[in-house]
Amino acid sequence: MSHVLIIGAGGVGRVVTHKCVMNKKTFTKITLASRRIQSCKTIADELPLNAINIEEIDADNTHELAELIKRIGAQIVINVALPYQDLTIMDACLLTNIPYLDTANYEHPDEAKFEYKEQWAKDKAFKEKGLMALLGSGFDPGVTNVFCAYAQKHYFDEIHSIDILDCNAGDHGYAFATNFNPEINLREVSAKGRYWEEGKWIETEPMEIKMLWDYPEIGPKDSYLLYHEEMESLIKHIKGLKRIRFFMTFGESYLSHMKCLENVGMLGIKEVEHKGQKIIPMEFLKTLLPDPASLGPRTKGLTNIGIVAEGLKDGKKKKIYIYQVSDHEKCYAQVKSQGVSYTTGVPAMIGAKLMIEGKWSGEGVFNMEEFDPDVFMHELSQQGLPWKIKELN
Numbered sequence: 130m131s132h133v134l135i136i137g138a139g140g141v142g143r144v145v146t147h148k149c150v151m152n153k154k155t156f157t158k159i160t161l162a163s164r165r166i167q168s169c170k171t172i173a174d175e176l177p178l179n180a181i182n183i184e185e186i187d188a189d190n191t192h193e194l195a196e197l198i199k200r201i202g203a204q205i206v207i208n209v210a211l212p213y214q215d216l217t218i219m220d221a222c223l224l225t226n227i228p229y230l231d232t233a234n235y236e237h238p239d240e241a242k243f244e245y246k247e248q249w250a251k252d253k254a255f256k257e258k259g260l261m262a263l264l265g266s267g268f269d270p271g272v273t274n275v276f277c278a279y280a281q282k283h284y285f286d287e288i289h290s291i292d293i294l295d296c297n298a299g300d301h302g303y304a305f306a307t308n309f310n311p312e313i314n315l316r317e318v319s320a321k322g323r324y325w326e327e328g329k330w331i332e333t334e335p336m337e338i339k340m341l342w343d344y345p346e347i348g349p350k351d352s353y354l355l356y357h358e359e360m361e362s363l364i365k366h367i368k369g370l371k372r373i374r375f376f377m378t379f380g381e382s383y384l385s386h387m388k389c390l391e392n393v394g395m396l397g398i399k400e401v402e403h404k405g406q407k408i409i410p411m412e413f414l415k416t417l418l419p420d421p422a423s424l425g426p427r428t429k430g431l432t433n434i435g436i437v438a439e440g441l442k443d444g445k446k447k448k449i450y451i452y453q454v455s456d457h458e459k460c461y462a463q464v465k466s467q468g469v470s471y472t473t474g475v476p477a478m479i480g481a482k483l484m485i486e487g488k489w490s491g492e493g494v495f496n497m498e499e500f501d502p503d504v505f506m507h508e509l510s511q512q513g514l515p516w517k518i519k520e521l522n
């Protein structure tokens with residue numbers, strides 16, 4: 130039905146590509162494009178002969194990308210490159226009149242800010258062209274937004290509080306490594322924490338707020354309050370919301386390594402001079418750390434990401450937990466990627482599938498919770514991310 134252009138042949142790009150190939154009825158033609166053709170070739174070699182086409186592209190260059198889209202006749206873009214490319218890729222979609230989807234909000238390479246402002250500002254342009262852009266179709270953001278919309282639709286008249294709970298209990302055997310792009314990951318976790326309460330954002334020091342949460346199928350884990358981008362859109366779209374927080378688990382070893390790297394300046398994103406050369410410490414660190422893609426075959430254990438929502442139904446208090454558990458080894462066996470890439474790549478494919486099938490449609494720039502959650506929840510169960518609901522009262 131549609132020719133999809135997947136941009137970014139990294140960990141998430143691998144999963145999206147494998148999953149699109151598994152959904153050939155929807156994705157009748159698949160092109161994978163990335164900065165280095167070799168990254169695309171590696172993924173193409175894992176798939177049946179001629180299952181996908183590959184292209185080299187620098188997605189920072191809007192005009193080159195628009196040329197590529199026109200030349201190959203792509204009909205939708207799944208952007209799983211880095212958040213730095215979001216705006217240029219959205220612009221290329223506008224130039225060529227095709228819909229857009231991504232999994233992470235735009236970030237400027239020189240400034241670690243997590244906000245939708247610049248992407249939401251393109252709403253008018255997408256509306257004028259009658260095109261749809263779907264933002265944050267990964268797991269968190271992504272499935273967590275859909276879980277909130279599902280809770281709102283089926284369980285509550287008003288949701289008063291949401292906690293998003295992200296646990297990766299996988300073990301890759303290294304003292305320190307990140308499960309997705311190290312630069313993006315470390316920028317996120319070393320930033321100040323923030324949550325929203327009674328109409329205001331409250332800032333915390335990094336990792337200042339900690340709680341012990343008992344994750345089903347995993348057990349109790351220390352979980353730290355972070356800022357996470359889906360909160361910015363959920364406060365606009367969830368009725369009656371008074372508080373929203375995001376927690377992520379970190380092991381002792383991860384935290385002590387990160388603290389030490391931060392203390393010596395290795396998480397810096399500003400250029401420093403080293404023996405006459407300019408380097409960015411965080412980029413250099415990325416070169417030293419294991420490639421997240423290499424963690425796949427060595428990672429064992431489970432992930433559990435979900436939401437706890439509390440509020441009112443028919444005048445009575447209600448509290449529910451919706452969550453999804455994935456097994457790193459099973460993910461690797463299916464698509465040669467560990468669970469973090471898997472749980473991001475599957476929802477990216479599903480978002481595009483629903484757009485192509487017209488089940489999620491609109492004109493403008495949208496976040497996930499703005500659409501009917503039922504069709505997405507159904508696809509999650511079908512496409513390898515079965516979820517569960519627990520009533521907590």
Ligand code: NDP
Binds near residue numbers: 165186187214233313
């Ligand atoms: P990787 O670093 O593994 O992959 C990113 C890929 O993007 C690389 O393969 C790289 O290409 C490619 N790329 C980088 N710059 C360009 C460019 N200018 N033009 C074309 N291609 C480029 O990252 P991940 O796969 O781990 O993450 C991908 C995205 O998913 C990120 O935006 C990340 O923030 C997001 N994410 C979202 C999550 C969610 O739940 N919502 C969770 C995890 C990640 P090459 O190899 O060719 O050099």
